Every structure is written in structure tokens, then in C-alpha cells.
Amino acid sequence: MNARHLTDTLRGRLIVSCQAPPGDPMRETATLVRLALSAAAGGCSAIRANEPEVVAAIVKAVNLPVIGLWKDGDTGVYITPTVRHALAMVEAGADVVAADATDRARPDGSAFSELVNAVHSAGALVMADVATLAEGIAAAAQGADFVSTTLSGYIPGTPKQTGPDLALVVSLAAAISVPVVAEGRINSPGEAAEALACGAHSVVVGTAITAPTALTSRFVGALSHGPGAGQEDSVRG
Template sequence: MNPVLDAVRGRLIVSCQAYPGEPMRDPDTMCRMAQAVAAGGAAGIRAQGLEDLRRIRAALDLPLIGLWKDGDGDVFITPTLEHALAVAATGADVVAIDATGRPRPDGRTLAETVSAVRDRTGKLVMADVSTYEEGLVAAEAGADVVGTTLSGYTPYSRPGPEPDLELVAALAAELPVPVIAEGRVHTAGQAAAAVEAGAHAVVVGTAITHPTTITRWFAAEVTRAGA
């Protein structure tokens, strides 16, 4: 197995991202966040944005999954080959791309994009999918790892407040490549359950690195209790 994937086997990857317009939407802040979670035991980092990735790469030696969120269409996670090549150029070890069945803005197929990234950069490709069928297609297209990142975030995938462990288990049992659990993993127990379901590694973002959302969770519970 590739050393990058081997380094995160059975371990936690932390997603360090902030939404546009938020106080923490700053590359230096995200770099410091990455350093903080590394100190806490994160085995890898997932981050978005070229400058964020460059700073994190310069600060840490941990495996780095990079992406570039751009555009206002359905496909906005590293939506084109141009975006993918730019992410690879930051030093990220893995390039994460939208691998759903939706049309890509540059007209390329998933297989064409995966092949071009690997041939031109030598980087690993993580396919973010939303369904079992998409996971099968992604692996056949040559993706090095498949993530359940987009389950519940496409109109045709399974919605819900909890991680899609059923999808994790189904893909892990079928695919010849590692499956990374990602999406709505909000507790340590859920993260452990994902590994028990067959996940190679687990990505946690909001529950660790998004204080605005975490504060809303606590505030809602306190308000409910005091009503």
C-alpha cells in the first residue's frame, strides 16, 4: 500500500476548513488549526484552498488531502482538471475531487480526470462519492481511495443527521481500494463505529474545527433545557 495511505490506516484525519465570510476563513488560521489538531494526534489533514494547502504543507509533514472548492454549480469540490492540478502543485499528497455522477464543468469524465492527475503529477486521487454505485464507478475509474464525503449532499443520496455507516460498510466490503468515512461524524463513538464498519480511516471536520457550529449545538441544548 502507498505510504501515505498506510500512515492513516485505522486513524483520524481532521478536516480544517472554514466557510467564506467567517472569522476563521483565513489561511494562517487554518494552518494553526492544522498544527493544533496534529498536536492532538491527528494522523492526517484535509484542507481546501490553494494558500491554505501551501501553508499547511510548509508547516506539517502529515499526509495532506487537498481540494479546491470553487464555483456555484452542483460540482464544486475540485471541479475541473485545472483545479486538480493546482491542488497537486501545492504539495498535497492526495487530491480530492467530486466523483459523483453529475457532469463536471470542464466536460471531462471522472476516469479522464483521475488518469490525468495521476499521469501528470503522480499524486493519489480521493474520490468523494454519495452512493454505493458512485463508489464502484470511482474505483473502476482508477481512484486510489474512495470517501463517503457527499452522502446526503446530493438529491439522490441518503440524508440524515448521522454518518452513513451503511454506505461505508458496503463499499469497504466491495472495493479493492481503501474507503474513508467522512460526513456528519460528530462524536468519537461515531468515528470508532466507522472504523468498525470497515473504514480505512475517518475524516472529522465540523465537530473538531468549526466552533460556530459546535457553539450552535451547545446553545440549542442549553436553550431547550432552560425552556
Template sequence: MHPLIAPLEGSLIVSCQAYPGEPMRDPRTMAQVAAAVSAGGASAVRAQGLQDIRAVQDAVDEPVIGIWKDGAEGVFITPTLEHCLAVIDAGADILALDGTRRDRPDGRTLEQTITAVRERFDGPLMADCDSVDSALAAADLGIDLIGTTLAGYTRARPTTTGPDLDLLRRLADQLPSSSVLIAEGRVHTPAQAAACRTAGAHAVVVGTAITHPTTLTTWFHDAVTSS
């Protein structure tokens, strides 16, 4: 097991992202948010975009999980080999990429992408998966961290209210012992985060519920105005 992975066991990983056009969509702001969640106990920070990865890397001592979102449909989380290499060059400690079985924009398979990445990078890899099949396939390729990031966001599984605990339980039973199971996606409360651990997740990623004030505000706004 890579030395960056062991400290993630039983921990909280925080995703620090803002969407294009939002007031917080600035690498300096995301770096400050990352520093704040680091102070709160985050074991790692997930950062999106090359500038954000560099800024967050300078702001925290914890590992930075780097992604590059390009587009909004299909495979868009670090979708190609070019994106993967750019994320690595930006300083990510852990490279995360789409781990589904869908066609990738550059025509490479996930296996071909991982093989090429391994020629340049010996750090941990994280696959953002959407189903049991995609997760097991990613594990077979030797990907270190298997995330449920895309469960409910493709056609592979229905969208659950809160995290997909059924998927977590199934993966906890079926993944090889060498794989580290990461819960990610729609974890909106501490109770849900704890439920992910009970379901078998080694670590839990929380993003929106900690680092996205626009969404948090709409939750409270809707509750107040509809009462």
C-alpha cells in the same frame, strides 16, 4: 499501495476548513488549527483552497489532502482538471476531488480527468463519493482512497443523522481490496467515529466537530436556550 496510504489505516484524518466570510477564514489560522490537530494525533489534514494548502503544508509533517471548493452547487469540490492541477501545484500530497457521476463543469468525465492528472501526479487520489455506484466506479478508475464525503449531499442517497453507516458497510463488502475506504460526512462524536470503523472504514475524517467553532457554538447555544 502508495507509502502515504498505509499509515492512514485505523487513523483519524481532520478536515481544517472555514467558510468564506467567517472570522477564521484565513490561511494562517487554518495552518495553526492544522498544527493543533497534528499535536492531537491526526494522521493527515484535509485543507481547502490553494493558500490554505500551502500554509498547512508548511505547518504539519502529516500528509495534506488538498481540495479546492469552487461554487456551492453541483460538482464543486475540485471540480475540473484545472482545479486538480492547481491543487497539485499548491503542494497537496493527496489530491481529493468530486467522485460522483454527475456532469463536471469542464465537460470532462471523471475518467478523462484522472487520466490527465496522472500525466502530472503520481501521488494518491481520493474520490469524494455519494453512493455505492459512484464509489465502485471511482475504484474501477484506480483511485486510491474512496470517501463517503458526499453521501446525503446529492440526490443519490437520503441524508442520515450522523455518518451513513449503511453505505460504509456496503462499500466495505463491495470495494476491491486495493481500495481504501474513508468515512467522511456528519461524524460529530467520538462514538460515531468508532462506529464508522466498526462499519468497515479504514480511516475516519472529522471536520466540523473538531475545527469549526461557529457550528459547535450553535449546537451548545441551541441546547442551552431551548432547555
């Protein structure tokens, strides 16, 4: 799928992140495939998924574009941290490779542009996961096909909030010509629609759709501690 076709496919549409953290009962390939099939049945336009085995299985089962990433570790740059991880996503069948494009050092010392060039040469597109406006501008300049707000609020120095960073969506949409994807702490259909109104090309939702463990804990927290409790445990989509 070429960049123009995929851009048109995702315009104004929902991408569902079908992931589960280590130790979660949902973290099993067949289960995540069923989540992806359910999301497709509900009308989403693409799936975002983690790890080669899961991405390959979802690509085989679901007739939608797949955004693949590979989380390796849990500190520093760990979302598709190296060219090797990125090319494994292409090999698994991902149409788009999502990768950390923050200004932090990559574990192999490479530049984000090297990852972009390698993925493009392999025939896929790149989604840059950023935390700030400057990072989004830099990622676009280095050839990213999409820029996503995924990491805002999860990197020191970025705003901590319970909802999406819509201010970053507005700033990125005004500053760059590549499509801006709103991702991170989008907890309701209303927030998803608001992200589009702020200039997002498309929206990624994860926890609010595909994470029963996290959702259950919010309800348990609210019942245990009163109104407003349990609302700050949103995890990245």
C-alpha cells in the same frame, strides 16, 4: 509518498479537515494552519484542506500528508470540479487530491477518469468523494486511490441523517478493494470508532473538531429550543 506507504500510514487513523466556510471568522490562512498544527499535535495522521494558498501553507508547516481540494462555487460539482483545479492542488503540494466523483456532470464536461489520470501523471493520489455505492464502485474502477463517503446526505436522493452514513461505509468496504474513507457528520469519537468497525480504512472529522462557529450554534440552539435542538446542522467534514 507512494500509494502503498500512504495507505499504510492512514490505516485505522484519523484525518482532520481544517476548513471554514465563506464568511466565517476562521477562514484565514494563518488560522487554518494553526488548526492543522493543533490537529497534528493531537495525533491525527493527515490533514484535509481547501484552496491552493491554504494547502500550500499547511504543507509547509505540518509534517503530515495533506489531502487537498478546491471548492469552487456551492452548487453542483464544486469540490475540485476540473482537471485544472486538481493540478493546482498537486502544485500546492498535496499528497492526495480530493474531488467530487458523483455521477453529475462536471462543469468542463470532462470525465472523472481524466482528472484521475492527470493527477496520477503529476505524481499525486486521488480521493473520490461520492454519495452512493454505485458512484464508489465507478470511482474505484476509474483509478481512484481512496473512496470517501463525503457527499452522502448532501446530494438529492441520498439519505438525510444527523450522523455518518455507516451503511454506505459497509457497502463500499464489501464492494471495492481500494481503501474506504468515512467522512461526513462524524460527531463523536464513538462514531469514528464505529466507522472503523464498519470497514472504513480511515476516518475524516471536520466540524466536530475544527468548527467553533458551528459547534457554538448547536449549543445555542439546544439552549434556546430544548433537548435535541440544534443537532441537524452538521456540515460536511
